[in-house]
Every structure is written in C-alpha cells, then in structure tokens.
Amino acid sequence: MSLSALRVTVAVFPGSNCDRDMMVAIEKLAGRRPALVWHKESSLDATDLVIIPGGFSYGDYLRCGALAARSPIMEAVLDHAARGGAVMGVCNGFQILLETGLLPGVLVENAGLKYVCRNTCVEVVGGTASPFTDGLETGQRMIIPVAHNEGNYFASDEDLQRLEDNGQIAFRYADSDIVGPSNPNGAARDIAGIVSPNGRVMGMMPHPERAISPELGSADGATLLTACLEALSA
Amino acid sequence: MSATKQEPEMTFENAAAMGLSKEEWELILTRLGRTPNMCELGIFSAMWSEHCSYKSSKKWLKTLPIDGPQVIEGPGENAGAIDIGDGLAAIFKIESHNHPSFIEPYQGAATGVGGILRDVFTMGARPVALLNALRFGAPDHEKTRHLLAGVVSGIGGYGNCIGIPTVGGEVNFDPSYNGNILVNAMAVGLANSDRIFRSAATGPGNPVIYVGAKTGRDGIHGATMASAEFSDETESKRPTVQVGDPFTGKLLMEACLELMASDAVLSIQDMGAAGLTSSSVEMASKGGLGMEMDLDLVPAREEGMSAYELMLSESQERMLMVLKPEATDTARQIFDKWDLDFMPIGKVTETGRLVLLKDGGVACDIPLAPLVDDAPEYDRPQADVTPRPALASADITSDAPVAEVLKSLVGSIDLASRRWIYEQYDSQVMADTIAGPGGDAGLIRVHGSRRGLTVSTDCTPRYVEADPRTGGAQAVAEGWRNLSAVGARGLAITNNLNFGNPEKPDIMAQIAQSVLGMGDAARALDTPVVSGNVSLYNETDGRAILPCPVVGMVGTIDDIASAVGMAPTADGQALVVIGQDALQNDGWLGVSLYARNLAGDPKAAPPPVDLEAERRNGLFVQQQIAAGGIRAAHDVSDGGLAVAIAEMCVAGRIGAAIEMPAGGNRHGWAFGEDQARYVVAADDADALLAAAQAAGVPAATIGSTRAGGELQFGDEAAISVEELHSLAEATIPTLMQGG
Amino acid sequence: MQVIVNISLKYGVLDPQGRAIGRSLTDLGFQEVGDVRVGKRITLEIDETDASRARQRVARMCETLLANTVIEDYEIEIDEGDDA
DSSP: OOGGGOOEEEEEOTTBOSHHHHHHHHHHHHSSOOEEEETTOOOOOSOSEEEEOOBOGGGGOSSTTTTGGGSHHHHHHHHHHHTTOEEEEETHHHHHHHHHTSSOSEEEOOTTSSOEEEEEEEEEOOOSOOTTTTTSOTTOEEEEEEEESOOEEEOOHHHHHHHHHTTOEEEEEOOBTTTBSOOSSOOGGGEEEEEOTTSOEEEESSOGGGOSBGGGTBSHHHHHHHHHHHHHHO | OOOOTTSOOOOHHHHHHTTOOHHHHHHHHHHHTSOOOHHHHHHHHHHTSHHHHOTTTHHHHTTSOOOOTTEEEOBTBSSEEEEEETTEEEEEEEEEOHHHHHHSHHHHHHHHHHHHHHHHHTTTOEEEEEEEEEEEOOTTSTTHHHHHHHHHHHHHHHHHHHTOOEEEEEEEEOGGGTTOOEEEEEEEEEEETTOOOOOOOOSTTOEEEEEESOBOSTTTTHHHHTTSOBOGGGGGGGGGOOOOOHHHHHHHHHHHHHHHTTTOEEEEEEOOTTHHHHHHHHHHHHTTOEEEEEGGGSOBSSSSOOHHHHHHOOOSSEEEEEEOGGGHHHHHHHHHHTTOEEEEEEEEESSSEEEEEETTEEEEEEEHHHHHHTSOOOOOOOOOOOOOOOOOGGGTOOOSOHHHHHHHHHTSTTTSOOHHHHTTSOOOTTSOEEEOTTSSSEEEEOTTSSOEEEEEEEOOHHHHHHOHHHHHHHHHHHHHHHHHTTTOEEEEEEEEEEOSOTTSHHHHHHHHHHHHHHHHHHHHHTOOEEEEEEEOOOEETTEEOOOEEEEEEEEEESOGGGOOOSSOOSTTOEEEEESSOTTOOOOOOTTOHHHHHHSOOOOOOOOOOOHHHHHHHHHHHHHHHHHTOOSEEEEOOTTHHHHHHHHHHHHHTOEEEEOOOSSSOHHHHHHOOOSSOEEEEESOHHHHHHHHHHHTOOEEEEEEEESSSEEEETTSOOEEHHHHHHHHHHHHHHHHTTO | OEEEEEEEEOTTSOOHHHHHHHHHHHHTTOTTOOOOOOOEEEEEEOSOOOHHHHHHHHHHHIIIIIOOTTTEEEEEEEOTTSOO
C-alpha cells in the first residue's frame, strides 16, 4: 500500500499537548492527515496505526498516564493491539502504554529530579521483527529531543534481561560528540524505547515529531517516522 | 444600601487595613454619599490599588508612544496586539508576580505564567511563546538557591504542562534583590487580525457567564499585597498565595479558543488580580454599562464565603464572558466537554452600577464611574537626578592580558551559561521553535508559513540606577539589537516596570525618568508600547531594588531560512564589528561588568545611548542578514566586545584570532559596553565594509575565525575555547548543587 | 466511613527523591537520619458501613488504579472505632 493509504489515528486526552505536532509530522511524511479520536470515544474506526502523543494527560495526576490509561478509548486501543494492530506511544504516550500493561516496566522521575528538555543521541538496537525498527539499521544514530520529568525507565532485572534477550529494546541513549553524555534521565540500561514481544506496540521517550526538519534542529525524527510508516504500509 | 446585619460599620481603620489612604477613603464617602459596606470597600481598595489603578505611574505611562500603523490594540486591553501581515496579529504582554514568588516561589512563578497566558488567549490568540525575566539576590545569599530553584521549577511546571514553549528570557543577580526577587512572565500569541476579542461588555440584558475553576479563598487581597512592601510580617502572608493548576489552565484555554472560533462571545476577560472584581468592573465600565451578578450562583469550592471573599478571591483559571443569549447552550456544551464549570451568574445592565445579590439581599450597589474615573492619579515628587561623571578607562584598568580577564568574566554569575535553567523548560512543544533559549532572541515559525516571530526581554538595572533616562532607553535599544542580530525587525514592545517605593522622591525619579527614556527610544525605533504592567514597592525594610524596567520586544522576519544565530559557520570567516570604526581603541567602562566585578563598581555614568545610531546600525544588520552578507551575528552588551566574541566562538565551537588596536586602552576596547554595536561573521568582509560605508554605519574587521579551538587576542597567549565553555557552563550548576 | 490508603515504593526500588531529602536532612545537622522513602497518602470518603467490605473494595481500587503494583505497595487504614 502507498504511504497515503495508511490509516493513522492519533488519540487525544485532556492535557495532551503534542497531538498537533504529531498530526503535522505524519501529514507531512505520509501525505495524509491522521484521524483524531477523543478519549471519551469507546470505539476506533478501522486504522492501521494508533499513536498516543506526548503531553500531560490529566495533569500527570496520581501517576503519569495513570488516568488516561483507564479512559474509554484505551479499551479499543487494547483490542486493536490484541488483533495485531500497531500502536506507538511517545513520551506521555509511552507512560500510558506502560500503565495499560501493553508494555512492561514503569517510567519514574528523572534521576536528576528535574524536568529536562534537550537533544539526545538515540541509537537503534532492535532485534525482534518490528515495523518500528525494521526500516532502520542496527547501530544507526539519530539526534532526537526529549522533554520530560518522568522518563527514567525502570523494570525488574528479570524483565530487563528478557527485553534484551528478546530484542525488545528498540532505542537506547548513546553518547556522542554532538550532545555529549546522552542518557538524560537515568533510565535503566539507557533504554529510550521498547517494543512488545510481537514488535507491534512501541513506546519511546524522545519526540520524533519535533525533529522533522533541519530548521527545527534535526530531521532524524522524520527518518524514524518515515521508516515506521513505510514498514507498516509494506 | 446598608451593611449586612452582622457586619460592623466600616471606618477609616478598615480602609487603611485594605491599603487606602485617608483622602481615598473620604473620596469614597463623597462619591457614594454614605459609608460603604465591607464588600464595597474591598472593591474600591482593589480597583484603587497601585496594581490595578497604576496611580503612581499613570502620569508617566501616558507619555509613552502607543500608536503606529502596526498597532491594532494598544494599552488598556488584556494584552496588546500588532499586525504582523498575512491577516495575522501578534498579541502579547508581560506581567509581574514578584511578591507572591518571594513568598512561595513555585506557585508564585507558576501562577504568573498562568495569568499571563490567560491575558493572551482571552483576546482569542493561541499562545505560541513564553519568556521570563528574573532577578534574584546575591548568589551566596541564604535564600537565593531556594528561590531560583522554586521559580524555575514553577515556570516549567506550568508552561510545560499547558504546552507552550518557553523560548527566551534573562536572569540577573544582585544583592538589592535579596529580599525582593523579580519574576516577570511574558506571553505571545497569534490570532487572525479580524477575530480579536475585547473586554468591553455590550448589550444590556446579555448573560454574564463565569467559566473555569471553582472559587476558593486563594490570594484574597493579593492585589493589595502586590502593592505592599515586605517586612518581618511577610512570613504570615503565606495563605494569600494563589495555587495554579496548569491542567485546568490547558482545558480552559482549549475550551475558550474553541468557543471563540464561533460567534458566541461578545466580550471576555480573565479573572486575574482582584478576580471577579476587576473583571466585572472593567468589562462593564469599558462598555459604559452596568452589571448585576448573583453571588449565590458563583461556583465555590469552600463553604460560607462572604460577598467580600467571593469578589476578592484570586482563585486561578477563571474567566468572565458576555455571550449572545442564543449561543449559551452551545457554549455550555463546549465547557461540559472540557469538564469545566459554566455558570451564568448575571447580566449586563444599563444602570452604570455594579449590583451584587447574595442571600436574598443586596450585598453591593455602587456606581462604576468612580471606581475607574476617580481612581487616584498621583504626581509624586521626584528628586533631581545628579549626573554621574564619565569613568576614564585608565582609572580602573590594568595590563593583565585580555584573555585572563575574559576567563574571570565568562564564568561570572551574570555571564555564565543559563543552561541549568532553560533545560527545565520545554522550548520545543508546538514544533515551531527555530531558535530557543541561549541565543540573542527566541524565534518561532508562524505555524504553517515561512515567516518568523522573534521575541526577547531586556533590561540592564545597573544602568538604570546610574542614569534612569539612559537606562530606560537602553532597555529598548538592547531589545532592538537582540532582534536585529537574528535578522528580525522589532515592531512593538510590552514593558514591566519594577521599582521600589514611589513615595520616595529618588525612586519616583527612577520611575519617571526611565519611562521617559523608554519613550525616547520607542519613538526613535518605531516600536510603540502596546501593553505592560507596573510593580512598585519592591523594597525590604526600606531598601529598594535596583530599578528594573523590563522591555519585551516582538518583531518578525519574513523568511525563517534567512535568520542567523551567533555561531560562525566556517574557519577563516571574517569577524567584523558593526557600530565602531578601526580607529576606536578604547571603550566605555563606566557601569560595565568589568568595573563592577573587577574594580569595585565605582559610581559613574552608564554608556550613552545614541538612538539614531541604534536605528541605523540595526536596520543595516537586518538588511545584510536578509541579503546573505552576514552568516552569524551577536549583539554587544554585558562584558563588551571580548565577551561577545568569546560567546560566538563557544557557540560555534570554533577558534578565532582577534587584532587589537594600537595605543588606547586594551581593556577599555575589549570590555567597554559602548552601545549600538554587533559582532558579525562574514564571508566577504570587503563587501560588508563597503556596504556599511555606503549606509553611514561605522564598521571594522577585527579578526577572523580559525580552526584549532583557540581564541587569541593580539599576540597574547591563546586560550582554549573549550576552557571558556567549561567555565561558563560550570557556574550555575555548581551554585545549585550546594544542596 | 473514612479510609486511608498509604502508597509507598516497593523495597528495592530506587527513590531518588527520598535520597535527596535524606541528604538535605543530614546537611542540616540531623546526622541520625539514614534511609528516607517518600510515599503518598490518599484519604477516601466511602459510602459503606461494613469495615471489611470497605477494605475489600478499597483493595480493588488500589489494584485497579491507585497503586502501580509494579513498583508500589499499598496499605489500607480504617479507623474501626469510629461511627460513619
């Protein structure tokens, strides 16, 4: 299928604030504007990819993503994933996916105890087949910004080892000359993004939708997103 | 109307406790023809407070230029609006939250951000950029670290959550702010020029609607606290600090923008200082009408609130609107969707009076005209400003290598990198930030176009203290230069006047003279004032702050592709100083950072501001950047030429060789803070110099960039750019890590 | 009836906030302070008169929403002596 035939849906919660950024990015790269679905809806129109964007859904109350994960729309997203549908969660979206249990582990407060917004160097790891890494090369490096207060990925040692062994770590922070020491939040094993065992659900902390052109500082996010969209429309 | 049964009759003592003077109290009695009750007295005291009435500064604010072909809305509305072309308007304002931030830094700063955002979106503009101008006490003062951490955390906590990028600002430190920090928040939004909403109420009989969060007892009499000095009683004022909820702020913003996309809204104002009082009074009086409200209908989150409390509460995230009656149901649905309270609480009337109902009776019935028209306006006495002598460089300079002095300056608190601060702000949300914090000006792409919006905040308080008229002009000039340095033209300004006690003649002179200076510059540069805020009484135990009239400037650039930063783009690029010629071999060290940090801060005159030169040089730099003749640019300000060059080298991770003039005074040349200057990097220096000559702009090549990572002045020993970078980066993290 | 839920990080989970607080306390002269952990206290007004039923229901609330059982433990307090 061509890129513009791919059906992409962006979920919006009260407090989401990166939904427009993601809509603009996908429209620019795929040539087709994604559909928006409001959190109170209980069903999803047929779609190929659901994106849960960044922001502060429900003000991060109780725990980041905790209340959004229990919104009506997430039932439909879970069904979509159970049927093999693709789901991408970015930043708060990653937090929401962890709260639903679609992905293992937790994102806790940054080790530096402060919000951090800056570029990071992210390296593709991968392993298990996944549309989110198949189009990228292992070891490929990308400059993509982060902006978060709770990006510190944590899971039990067994879970971490299982992620490694199964090739479920999609992206890791890597040191580089451009941005220096890269891990901005103390995440275990420098984990910046992971996928589900079947590779169809991905969560990542960095914001690819903010790195889609050189004038924004980097176009590497466009590389990442385009690779995903192409893999999904293959 | 009589007081409610249980209330004692109000006396002057009550009025004084609310911050009113004897004359003001007597004027109220005259205008009403009777004694006001507590609620009515509270309303007068809030509307006549310094914060709401500008009574000490109004006379001087009226001297500022406010017109121009680019001005759509000048001072007097919730924010100012200028035409930026393509049918779009930039809507912006700066506002202070100084006193609450000293008491509770996180919430004070957070609610400052929340409030300024509401002032912008209440006009129908989606906010696209935040900036902040902060002043803290001496780095080693016991409270500084705590206040800095709290304020930065609070600004981030609100701005990041609501999803508006923080793209610029400034931070200074000085002992005079030990007991009075300054937190000024600026917001800029975009709207279609033909869809700007104003606050004047219209249409007698139309419904008045309250939307947003519920009302509690937050901040009661915050408007008068903003007008009061601090003393040892300050600690007990903690309950009066407002608490912000950025999540509700985000919902409110989305709901209001959604509603304003329809035709339902006739007028709208946010509830800021003095909450329901200032919003209802201002909306009604601007429309030349009256208002009647039933306070029993106000959504309250506490039990048993009195009329006084409901009217004076400063609970955050609330708006007051007048809607077309037939649109009320559609509007209600929008607010229900966003889970916000939507409550018709009254109606517009023709009586010219504010009538408040409560518990089946009348709690307030006063004419509106005296609240606004009779708000006091003072012409407070000013002391004469004694001019200070110009400082001769030779009086304070030494033979130390320029590079050594530079090393001590780049790590000093006023020049050190602010990365520790601005990386706590989301500078990229909305995906239109082209240049964020760390450069001369913030640059935002106008969404969906190639145009850019540039923004900055500036003030050099030590100059204002040394000569207020010059200092006031300099704040505008520096904003103009910061925008010119990225290739943009400044179009208009918003100002935040932060001063001490205006009842003291020397302080009043600072206020009046700096406003006059600001006006001089705004006229010369065609950057009228479209909005602003005044914060007075910034004193602790009688000691005033360094005067700080902050100028927020907004401009545009036609194509963001032509914007430049301060990092040179290649080895062997010429470095050219714009604004002085090759014969210049000394500089103005009076009131410079060099003089302050290294020579005991002798009292002297600050660098003079030549407004014609500022205009000419700025336009030249803008034109050359647009034409591609300049590849990097940086304005020269604190620390002078050597610091500007060092900052460019660090930004570009590149070395440079600089020729110093013969004779004269090396330190004067390197660290003098003469105004109207830029350092630029150019591929073709000859062409640039020829163009400068043709434009009547003095310019001279002073060196060039080079590989090897070292900066060398004349034939001194070279210093490593990496070392300068480390020195600049270390200062604030080291300061903040102390605990 | 009032039910109080105390949520704390599971033993073994890193608590950087607690660590920073502990450091501040020792810096202030409270040398006797060792490990510090930070939790949450949630007070619920429940329309229920039977204490054990309330406890069951609140436990469900904890499992479903209030606690992230990957990294948090919860403890339920009911003041059994009070009337509603």
